[in-house]
Amino acid sequence: MPLIDPHPINAAAVLAWYDRHARDLPWRVSPADRAKGVSPDPYRVWLSEVMLQQTTVAAVQKYFLRFTQLWPTVFDLAAAPLDAVLREWAGLGYYARARNLHACAIAVVERHSGIFPKTSEGLQSLPGIGAYTSAAIAAICFDERIAVLDGNLDRVLARYYRLDVPVRDAKDELRAALQANVPGRAGDFAQAMMDLGATICAPRVASCLICPLQPDCLGTRTGDPTMFPVKPERGERPVRRGHAFVMTDAGGDVYLQSRPGKGLLGGMTEVPTSEWATDLSEVAYPVAGNWRHHGQVVHIFTHFRLELEVWSSEVPADGLANGWWSPRSALKGEALPTLFRKVLAQAGLD
DNA sequence: AATTCGGGGGT
DNA sequence: ACCCCAGAATT
Structure with missing residues (x-):
C-alpha cells in the first residue's frame, strides 16, 4: 500500500514565486541572471x-567567503595542504567534510583535469558527494532534471502529501514523487523548493x-501542517566525562597536539585529555606541575x-613529545574545534 | 538499516 | 531545553 498519493506539484507557481523572492546568496546565480544565460561556477x-x-x-557564509578568497579555483584548493584546509574549517563541524573536500578537489584535478563532472552520476563518485549533493550540483549547474531532496524538501513534501510515517520510511516514494514534477528549470526549481x-x-x-503550493497541500487542508513530518522516537543523550590539560611553558606558549586522522574531530588540533568515559576518572596529570x-x-x-574538567599548569618545555608549543598569538589560526577553544577560554587563554 | 560524525541559530 | 539544519560514510 502506497504511503502517499503523489498528486502533482505546481512547479510553475513555485518558479514564479522564486523569480520574485529568491534569496540572494554568495554562491547563487539569481533567476534573472540565469534566464540571461549566466551559469553558476560548479566549484x-x-x-x-x-x-x-x-x-x-x-x-x-563567512566560511564560504574566506575559502573562495584563499582558494578561488579547484586547482588552488587541491594545491593547498590539508592542514591549512582543516585550520580554515575549524568551528564549522563535521570535519570529515573538510578531509573529503580536499580529497575531492585533488580527484577533480587529477582525474578530470579540473573540470567537475556534468552529471549527478559522475559527481556522486567523488569523495564527500552523496545522493543529495550530486543532485544539487547537477541541477543547479547543468539543469539536470533530477529530484533534489534535502531536509527542507523532506519537510515540505511530508506536509504536502500529509505523510503519516517518519520520512526515512518513505524516502524512495518522496523522491519518486518529486522526480515526477521536476521542470526544465531544474536548478531554479531545486533552489526554489529549498528557499520555500x-x-x-x-x-x-x-x-x-503566502505559499505557492496552495491550494494543493494536503497538510493544510485538514488541521495543522506543522504536525508533519512525524518524528521517530529519540533516546536519551549519553554523558561522557574526562579531564583536559592546558599546559604553558615559561614563555606562555600552549602545548597542542593532533588528533587521529579519523573519527571524532579527526585530524583536528587538541589539548591533551584523559579518556572520555561514563564515570569521571581520578585525575592523572600528564606531567608534574602546579x-x-x-x-x-x-x-x-x-x-x-x-563534560570536561579543565586543568592548567606551567610545565617544563622539554617534558612532552608528539605535539608542539603554540604562541598565544597563534592560537586563533590553529585547527582547534570549538570544544577545545572553550577549554582554552575556561583556562583563561582565549 | 542504524550509527557515527559539530556546532549554532531559532523557538 | 529542544529541534533542526541544502547529508555522507561507515558498520
Whole structure:
C-alpha cells in the first residue's frame, strides 16, 4: 500500500514565486541572471553545498567567503595542504567534510583535469558527494532534471502529501514523487523548493497564506501542517566525562597536539585529555606541575554530552613529545574545534 | 538499516 | 531545553 498519493506539484507557481523572492546568496546565480544565460561556477556551488550539509546558511557564509578568497579555483584548493584546509574549517563541524573536500578537489584535478563532472552520476563518485549533493550540483549547474531532496524538501513534501510515517520510511516514494514534477528549470526549481522550505514552510511555522503550493497541500487542508513530518522516537543523550590539560611553558606558549586522522574531530588540533568515559576518572596529570582547576566545560555533540574538567599548569618545555608549543598569538589560526577553544577560554587563554 | 560524525541559530 | 539544519560514510 502506497504511503502517499503523489498528486502533482505546481512547479510553475513555485518558479514564479522564486523569480520574485529568491534569496540572494554568495554562491547563487539569481533567476534573472540565469534566464540571461549566466551559469553558476560548479566549484563554488560544490563548495557551498558541502559546507551546507547539516549546516545553516547563516553559519556557512563567512566560511564560504574566506575559502573562495584563499582558494578561488579547484586547482588552488587541491594545491593547498590539508592542514591549512582543516585550520580554515575549524568551528564549522563535521570535519570529515573538510578531509573529503580536499580529497575531492585533488580527484577533480587529477582525474578530470579540473573540470567537475556534468552529471549527478559522475559527481556522486567523488569523495564527500552523496545522493543529495550530486543532485544539487547537477541541477543547479547543468539543469539536470533530477529530484533534489534535502531536509527542507523532506519537510515540505511530508506536509504536502500529509505523510503519516517518519520520512526515512518513505524516502524512495518522496523522491519518486518529486522526480515526477521536476521542470526544465531544474536548478531554479531545486533552489526554489529549498528557499520555500527555509522561509515559508519552516520547521515550527508554516506561512500557508503566502505559499505557492496552495491550494494543493494536503497538510493544510485538514488541521495543522506543522504536525508533519512525524518524528521517530529519540533516546536519551549519553554523558561522557574526562579531564583536559592546558599546559604553558615559561614563555606562555600552549602545548597542542593532533588528533587521529579519523573519527571524532579527526585530524583536528587538541589539548591533551584523559579518556572520555561514563564515570569521571581520578585525575592523572600528564606531567608534574602546579595544577589549578578551572571548573568544567560542557559541550553537546550530536550523540553525546561531554563534560570536561579543565586543568592548567606551567610545565617544563622539554617534558612532552608528539605535539608542539603554540604562541598565544597563534592560537586563533590553529585547527582547534570549538570544544577545545572553550577549554582554552575556561583556562583563561582565549 | 542504524550509527557515527559539530556546532549554532531559532523557538 | 529542544529541534533542526541544502547529508555522507561507515558498520
